Amino acid sequence: MKDILINMMVSMMPLMKPLMWIAIIAVALGVLFAVARFAFKVKACPLVSWSSRVVLAIAIFFLASQFMGELLSMPPTFNLGDASNFEFILVSFWKVGAALLAAGVMIHYSCRLQQRKTA
DSSP, X not given: OHHHHHHHHHXXXXXXXXXXXXXXXXXXXXXXXXXXXXXXXXXXXXXXXXXXXXXXXXXXXXXXXXXXXXXXXXXXXXXXXXXXXXXXXXXXXXXXXHHHHHHHHHHHHXXXXXXXXXX
């Protein structure tokens, strides 16, 4: 069973960096929708909610991946440096997951904050 999980982890690793960038784009869209909602009184709460759910799902996935990697004694990391120039900036999945979790919660509650003000 451990070999199957390690093979799954190794095969999924190239897909994790694009997933991180998708989450960052979703955070940026959520922030833009929240700012538009506050500044221009646009009814964008469903869009804010959608982006926060995407970000929270990806954050929980990264945190679960870190947990499973620790159980397999293979802590997963991102290399944010340029490997061709031997620059290795390793960032753990839990750090990315925690940052995305915090951003997703803030985006989610920005929509609720506006609703409480008007009510």
